[in-house]
Amino acid sequence: MNFRITLSAVALSSVAFLGGCEGMSTDAMLQSGMAGFEAATLSDEDVKSMAGQACDQMDAESRIAGPDSSYGRRLSTIADNLGHQVDGQPVNYQVYLIDEPNAWAMANGCVRVYSGLMDMMNDNEIEGVLGHELGHVALGHSKSAMQTAYLASTARGAMAASGNAAATALSSSQLGDLGERFINAQFSQSQESDADDFSFDLLGERDISRQGLETAFEKLASLDGGEGSMMSSHPGSADRAEHIRERLSESQ
DSSP: OOOOOOHHHHHHHHHHHHHHOTTSOHHHHHHHHHHHHHHHTOOHHHHHHHHHHHHHHHHHHSOBOOTTSHHHHHHHHHHHHHOSEETTEEOEEEEEOOSSOOEEEOTTSEEEEEHHHHHHSOHHHHHHHHHHHHHHHHTTHHHHHHHHHHHHSHHHHHHHHHTOTTOSOOOHHHHHHHHHHHHHOOOOHHHHHHHHHHHHHHHHHTTOOSHHHHHHHHHHHTTTTSSSTTGGGOTTHHHHHHHHHHHHHHHO
């Protein structure tokens, strides 16, 4: 749910950067420009392949709640309510045993929610949050975030050297770096708003109460400006809660 810079902004800044760096060597300038071009031209298959590998590495490095744990049982119910596909993409859900209040979704349908968020919210609120994350997948935002992560990661150099953007020979450290950069990338405010509305509509379609989306943002509003991965990048949670209240009022 992080506010993230879009790839287009990165690519444009790379072009501007090339025109103003008199002290940079020609090779360095060309490499910088080509990096933006490579990221912008990654296919959906490339992005999903990288997302799958990065997610597998993140899973290997994380403690995951078992299916019979309280977290696992809660998430199973939430997943069944939300559905196991988004825009034709199969979705798999897991809980990371991490105290931070965070959640994210990659373009290959890898959806991860942290135990810290589940401790903070009830099931309906988690449904609203994960509906938002599914919105990022369905609307193509997660693809853009992975492209941005690729642009900045050590994986880009390895894949470029192999001549294959979806290379399968990336090291665990390179995949870990790619995953971390994805999580720490930022969506634009308009993308966040669109994902909010996607969640609102999805909850309605699945006959799930949409009240939890409002109260989830109210809880996040109390954390705005903090140091955690979710709250530090979510200024305006109170405004987003108000937007959901307005939509709820209009739908009555």
